[in-house]
Amino acid sequence: MFSAATHRSETQVFRFSCELRHEIDPGQLQHALEETLLDFEAFRVVMKKGIFWHYLEDASLVPEIRQEDRPPCGPLYRGHRPSLLFDVTYFQSTINLEVFHVLSDGAGALSFFKALILKYLSLGMEIPWEEVVPHLTLPSSLSAMKADSFEHHTTGRKIRRIKSPRALRLRGIRYPQNRLKAIRIHLPAKEALTMAKSHQGTLTAFVCACLMRAIWEEFTPRRRKKAPLVISIPVDLRKYYPTDSLRNFFNSILISWPKGKDLPDLEELTIWVDQELKEETRPERLAERMNLFSAIERNMGIKLVPLFIKNIALKIAYDLGQRKNTAILSNVGVIRMEEPFASEIKAMDVCVSTEKMELTMVTYGDVLSVTVTTPFMNPEIQRRWVRLWTDGGLSAQIACNMLDRRDEQ
Template identity: 30%
Template sequence: MKKRKRVKRWMKLDNSAMIYPAIRNARFSTMFRVSVTLTEEVDPKVLQAALEDTVMRIPFFGMRLRTGLFWRYLEQNDGVPQVETDVANPCKPIGKGENGGFLFRVRVDGCRIALEPFHVLTDGNGAMVFLKTLAARYLTLTGKKIPFTDGVLDTGARPKKGELEDAFSKYAAFRKRAPRRESKAYHFKGTLEPFPTLHIISATIPLGPLLEKARAAKATLTEFLAANYILALHRLQTAERHLREKDVKLCVPVNLRKFFPSDTLRNFVLYLTPGIDPGYGDYTLEEIVEQVHCQMRMRLNQKYIAAQICTNVSDERNPFIRMVPLILKDWAMSMAFRVVGESCFSATLSNLGETKIPDEMRPYVKRFDFLLGASKINRGNLTAVSYDGSLVLNFTRTTKETFIEREFFTQLVKLGIPVKIESNDQ
């Protein structure tokens, strides 16, 4: 009897994922990394079994990227993702046909489990759910009892429809589009390191004193960190003595799940670009905190965010754009990203917020980390994630110089906040 060929499952890319394959290249990885450090050494064989279970539960991680005539899509990958040993320079882009077609890597080093997904799959929050589920499954397989709460999914259950939805399409309110035009931002140059070097400076800071300072400045933690980062970039631009100084702006991703009731594990973030215009004069930290706070508050409301989603989704739904072959769309998207994307912010600051895990899991977890790959234009990024009263900040950069990191951390030390520094320097 003739064996019937099984039809492979496939899914459309979500709205924000469409741009990442078009803009990725050897110097812009669009990869990021979340990792968890356990209190005990990780057994790679058990982790492999846990990974296979987790991929079954969050099925779009087990897919490969395919190219259609008009759009890319995700297609079921029949292979098995493999656990790899960790490296000093993570977030290297996954080339076409590499990694068995999988769009993520799971790496292990001593007590640490790291997940490096391509942004086409998910955002920081989705990746954190995958990582927590993976770590919980690993602990379960080593004999611990971990309940399925606080973002830990039951690997024995079937995936829920809401977890796989394209939330952008669902929540786009087609009333008014938000404008896209933004002023050009300052980019620090520095000496570019050979590919794929990625310098990481990791800082551990007690959350209490930092939150106290942020509250005293009437700002949130993200706003306070953003203001510090902007100040460091502003000082560098001033030190470089440009004839005409450009705006110093940050790209700050906003988790839209806080504004819309979505359970999606795929991308559901938008970006705000708070910043300062150095043309108006020199700024103090307090002034920048106030600027950033006002700019963030003005745009962080459901109506404005829905309008911004609408701007992006309406392009995807435009029948004329849909008819254009992918090769032309790729070209247009990479051009658009250059003009209204990365040229409009100086660096990225991404704060994943506090990581919540079940109480039963806490004795086995020491810390969480979050990293972003850096690009050729935006050569440095800052990420933050807090757990158990500590904030872990990770600066990643592709340049030699450490001016910004030094300015940033010495500023915190001057404010009386203790900072512990580690790095991946060889």
């Protein structure tokens, strides 16, 4: 699906960033990358076209780090020549890992990224790798890294079709040349969690409620009556089904506020979102979605369709699916490092390419990092989202990859 849905304005690429407390040594980073890849050979692959499917093929390519000189989350798959499906860059004190979603999802890529950061730091601190390995959870084997977890955990039970109506869609003037605006907000993690609990919800539920409230103001009362406001939230299935696979193993749930119904105050909305999250992540509900996804892949009629026709059909299916959500919220969770490495890291960030609006969040230490990416120039949704936190007494550090007059106000 990701390969078929890739185009100039939706590269299907996401990025992890790690800000250290010192300038990056390029030679040391290159050495660390080559060493790390020896433990993650599942990442040393290229994507090729078959008669019926794209497929991943082992390669002997050696990745080369480079200083960052391009916009975030640009295209990584280049069909005209074989290339690895990830990229490592650096700028000043920050290391970036960008990954094409065909290769892995956020949880799988994070395992690789953590190993890379620890390898880099251990080289600089002259700590033997044998002493670092206990800090990591490495896959048991190459075959385990490449395993199709959907196939392994699908039950094959009768599928109940999940119907979802079209959602409210964001509109506006887009940046030229398919550029993305990425606004990064750093909040104090402990205070953010306390604020979420004071609104009777988890951190994810409260962040989602704030996003819904910020987006709600974009729509006129007339448009609110025509379609629901829907936030799509990816769920890492590894939390529910054990696997060592680095390949994609997630599903998305939809938090949908009914059309024509007024949005309640923030606390009531947070409580409602929290209840919806609990309902949608019940094992039975997750199994339904997983079985539906696997049934499409196993369908013999689809398997035998030539790739060039299949790409058209999958692209249409992807676009129709995207119409069923207004925005996306992805919570990577808490990243933990142990000493002596933890104190060398200032913050972790994550962002993703999108054709609409996506809010991604990750916590490291006492920094909750939230990045909102969007192709739209108007920053009002982001501004309203931040104000919901600052009005509650939290301080926010904000950075942006591109500025215009409205951002400076």
